[in-house]
Amino acid sequence: MKSSKETIPQLFEAALSGERRSLGKLLTLVERGGETADDVAGLAHRKAGNTHVIGITGAPGSGKSTLTGRLLELFSQTGHNSAVLAVDPSSPLTGGAILGDRIRMDDLTDENSFIRSMATRGHSGGLALAVPAAIQLFDAVGYKPVIIETVGVGQVEVDVAGAADTTVVVVTPGMGDAVQANKAGLLEVADIFVVNKSDRPGANDARRDLDLMLDLGHISGLEEKTGYRPPIIMANSLEGTGSQEIIEAIENHANHLKSSGSIKVRQDQRTLMEIQNRVELLIGTTAKETLSTEFGKAMINAVLNRETSPAQAAKSIVNSLLND
Template sequence: MQPATEGRTPAELLAAARDGERRAIARLLTLVERGGGAADAIAGATHRLAGTAHVVGITGAPGSGKSTLTSALTTLLVAGGRRPAVVAVDPSSPLTGGAILGDRVRMEAATVAGVFVRSMATRGHGGGLALAVPGAVRVLDACGFDPVVIETVGVGQVEVDVVAAADTAVVVVTPGWGDAVQANKAGLLEVADLFVVNKADRPGASDARRDLDLMLDLTEVSGACPKRRPVIVETTATKGEGVEDLLAAIDAHHAVLVGGTGLEVRRARRLAAEVRARLDHLLGEAAGQALVEAGPVAGETTVETARRLAGRILGTGDTG
């Protein structure tokens, strides 16, 4: 398939994008999302240009107000003279592959303030998203956006992984809905650098905070979380309350990372995760290919077939 690039090569698009042409930025993101050769070319071209932006991941259950919070946060960043961009991830329908991406509605303040917002569908989960999001972040980073905020629904493992791969991972919970417990179940407690209790004007906000504290205590005791204890910030995003505190906490976390080895460690981990995703993708394709070319033969068990094909792929003979 020939992607519509208006006749421009990825390199030409990148040059235009770095000059601030929004449509070129958007088109690069499209190509990254589609994967394949053009995406690889863009990954190559942006690899050395990126690395400046602070990457912030924001996640929370549906209805936690994370879009409104992201909007308020990035609007505040614009007011402070910074140039944020948002990648808002929503799930694709597993049945049809289609998606309804509704984050811009709640981000209207940010879009009006000039924040670059890109909605992205998970497109069948797995490898696609795990590759597309870092690729998109690199494009935005290379185009001078800083910070780059990834906003995603924290329900699936893939989405959690995406946020975990950010420099600063923010988990949003709300009072009264057992969000803190859900966050624990989803494994978000381990990845969070910052917690936000949003809708803090509601009854139960202090309970939510206490639940979080309690669970963090338990996590620390179990030693499952060998990092800095996450800060808890209270916000009421719809009124803009607490958003300055959140921004200060995000900046403080960044400062800690930059001041020590944290940033390098995280970025190394992020690159490793991306390489792993690429590897999974490549091996998956090779496995499919091998299966077509040399599938099961009579008399062979499934384990034997798998080992034979693995050997064929890796060029090492039978791995059994």
């Protein structure tokens, strides 16, 4: 174990004063989870609430990291200190991971930006706690905006990206036809669409399919309800085209959130989700512990002997937790 001599409040103070290494260490603590992570998250939470969170998501290889690098470059040029949390999957077999997002961003960044790679570490519950805590740390330290980049596969990743203030969904030509575009899921959480690799054949088809999907939202009444139609931006992140439009679209969306009051709805939603995730994790952990007690073993045996059903046993266990 790497022994750091500083206490958590000391590290936090140092991070607030701009010490990058202390922020790096705090992020590690948050990632490891447990009581220490809760302490760090608690400190961060008190100071947070000032940043704009941008989620960038899409299929593997769609160009999210390259695009993120372009946005960092532009934010930096306009005097913004932006932070990126780049989430990549851990191997379910070994727990290892190759975190390769920095490689797409490094050329474009400077001391104004802070990039942190995070592996999913195989436990979705942990990720659901670590990501909001890391965002709040960046927020507390003063990074504006905070970008969270995740692969758009798996419910947790979609939830995490969807919990941002502005969610950018990156698609590439050849992702499927209009029926695909109308399926529920990732595309629904988008506030901005980016058709990346727009120099490739089929880019205009992808744009048209997305446009048609949004038209259907107009007909079904969804657009009227939200008062917002997500823009579709053509981009080529390798060349850097489209990046400026994306920044403008993010600003437009942020303004829409403010003027319509939905920023409050989103923040409330995010807070609710964070508390809910924590409650579920706490109860889940206690429930697992209960299963290995005498009472738990008796319940398992009762189910095995067909004296009670799994659902009944689960209810009894939860009731025993609540009565404790």
